[in-house]
Amino acid sequence: MTKLGNDFENFKTWDKENYFHPWEGLKVQGAGKADRTFSEYAEGIYVYDEHGNKVIDGPGGMWCMQLGYGNAEIADAMAAQARKMAYCSPFSEATSVSAEFAHAIAERAPGDLNRVYFTTGGSTAVDTAIRFVHFRNNLLGKPAKKRIITRAHAYHGGTYLTASLSGKPSERQWFDTDQVLPHFLPDVNAFRRPAGMSIEAFLDEKVADLENAILELGADNAAAFIAEPVLGSGGVIVPPAGYHKRCLEVCRKHDVLYISDEVVTGFGRLGHWFASEELFGITPDIITCAKGLTSGYAPMGAAIFSDRLFKDIEGDVSKDVYFTSGYTYSGHPVCAAAGLKNIEIFERDGILEHVRKVTPHFQKRLHQMLELPLIVDVRGMGLVGCIECSLTREGQASAGIDATIGAVIDARCQELGLMVRPYGNMAIFSPPLVITEAQIDDMFDMLTEGVQRATRELLEQGLELEQERA
Known part of the structure; x- marks a missing residue:
């Protein structure tokens, strides 16, 4: 075990005075008394x-x-990649390890979700997914089709855009968020259903929430519905059986894209690479993932897009437009090496x-x-x-x-x-x-x-x- 030096009290002081943590309580931080x-x-x-x-x-x-x-294998893979090729600009170059990792993810994703866009984490994966939806609708001549339907108690990230789509009340009180883009549906937690209401009736109500919202907004304005298979940070809320499949059917009926936010549920948490198809019977248009992608050994996320979404915006109809959204560390070689070794161990060790x-x-x-x-x-x-x-x-x-x-x-x-x-x-x-x-x-x-x-x-x-x- 790592031994701590005599200067450890210095570390505590530096943590209190210099390290501004996420979810920092200002009463404590302001007094310099945070004691983690x-x-x-x-x-x-x-x-x-x-x-x-x-x-x-x-x-x-x-x-x-x-x-x-x-896990020494992941650490060694990262070290070897850092020595070989520590960085590669995703804007103008390619490198084999990142290409191989993208292919490995696409092979394990459901349906025709084959286009893997690497990001720095879950928030930027969701952010990218929403930006692509808007970008695509602009190219299709649908500039009004931008509204994103989400749920109370959902969590989709910490960027301005993704925080605006997150429905956890405790995280919205003191922050500004976009008030136009999101449309929030009521809680999907069956524990909160009215007394005497059956699960079946509750399910019907939750599906109706979605369709009514699309009709209220207008299909020309509703761009996508984003949903976690299991609402993780909002309290591990498991929607009623059949909920996701019926919601996907509603989206297909009204030409609304379905984004499955698998940042928590992807890469093994529910016993499958992705939960959407295996457990919930759906093939979404976009899947976002992160967290288990590298088993936490390196910061990485991904937005995985269906081939179908590209068919009407690429080639001759593309107007020579570029998807000018990117991150310096997209597809980072060291992170990709961690991810590839992660997949190898998953499969070898069952x-x-x-x-x-x-x-x-x-x-x-x-x-x-x-x-x-x-x-x-x-x-x-x-x-x-x-x-x-x-x-x-x-x-x-x-x-x-x-x-x-x-x-x-x-x-x-x-x-x-x-x-x-x-x-x-x-x-x-x-x-x-x-x-x-x-x-x-x-x-x-x-x-x-x-x-x-x-x-x-x-x-x-x-x-x-x-x-x-x-």
Whole structure:
């Protein structure tokens, strides 16, 4: 394990004073008192902090550490590529490793999704997808066909454009976003459906949401519908069975493109390269992916386009126009080398098959968590899960003490050796795909105890917990 020097207190000072982190609390940052855990060494599914404490990485980094930490093969492939060819301009040159990686992705993508546009991550992948949709409609003489339909609680990225399409209320309050481009549909979380409404009726309502929106906007104005197969950051919301297939049919009926945002679900999280076709029975027009693309070893994303989208804008009808959108690090050779080795290991070691094998046990342990009185709902699919907690049996509270429960659970779990991702009254987890059944048991044992400790802590504060469920 890496030993820390005597100057580690300097690192803490520099982190507080110089490193402006994502999701930085300004009350803390402004006072220079941010006190984060330092992750200094990692191996497999475990991360070690600056004190040498070993914890299971429940969130899998940020949904991305598919093969776990310390994979020497990926590190060696990156080092070899950096020595051979560290950079290649994607604007005017090509290099074999990036071309091979694009081909490998296209081979594994559904249908005729064969055009791979490399980006720097998930946000820029979605950003590129939207820009292409607009670009294409301009070439087709449809300048008004620009509106993008999205969902409440969806998350599509952190750029200005993609943040405008994201429906997580907590991330929109203090930022400016485009108020014209997006059209938001209501929540697709079945847990929030009205009392007495069946899943079938809820599904019908959600599909009708989409068609009504297209009719309201006008098909001449509605350009695309963007949807996560499973809404990850918004709380692991799994839409009702048949939802995506029926939504695709609505889009086809009205000439609206379907963008499947697989930044979280792609590359093994649900046991397949991509979830769209294998699990949801759809072949979208565009797929966006990132995170598991390189198992988190290098920053990379991709927007994958259907050949069909190019047939009416290329060749003689193209007007000699260029798609003048690009990134300095698109198709970066070192990142591509990491991605190619990632795919090689996935297939050699049967990672997708392993995920499908351990998923039933993971989901069984997840659903057993519902026996705890603090937990009002559990949601998950593949190796991703979420527990939603509330002091009220309805689980509807979104402010006050309920909004801090996730952080309390995370703190108690870290005492036991487990990190989770707190989000309001929820705790989310998406561990490395190499996790074993025994390690799944360890994780859920710690989570169970962490929730119980959090419950006792809340009760000791004089708060009351409604034990009965509706």
